[in-house]
Amino acid sequence: MKKILILNGPNLNLLGRREPTVYGGRSFEDYLTELRQRFDGQAELLYFQSNCEGALINKLHEVGFGEVDGVVFNAGAYTHTSIALGDAIRGIEVPVIEVHISNVHQREEFRHRSMLAAACRGVICGFGLDSYRLAVESMI
């Protein structure tokens, strides 16, 4: 059974309440229950969310040397700014898949650039919360 960490960055704790026309009306905790049921017996899904860049880096270091088989990472806006998170992904051994709920390429230009994508195994974006399921499937 695969052990996969779902890692969510800033403002994703507000899913369900935050800009529902962009991110939908469902909380991540609610969605996670469904996701865990779906992959029952196939994958153990760990979850961590932080609004702090350093806490996300620390988590990647903590799990990145065999503690998990892979990381599904939505870094929120840090995706577009954080060289440190990109370096953290490059520095660990386990594969990371970058995910986004929205199609960042249909949005403002500053969202078109990712500081993480080149360090990741792949990128999935634009499928709503289903982006996470697709990433977990791919990781398995």
Ligand code: DQA
């Ligand atoms: C996001 C896209 C980012 O541009 C934004 O800053 C987020 C959420 C997404 O999942 O669509 O916080 O990562």
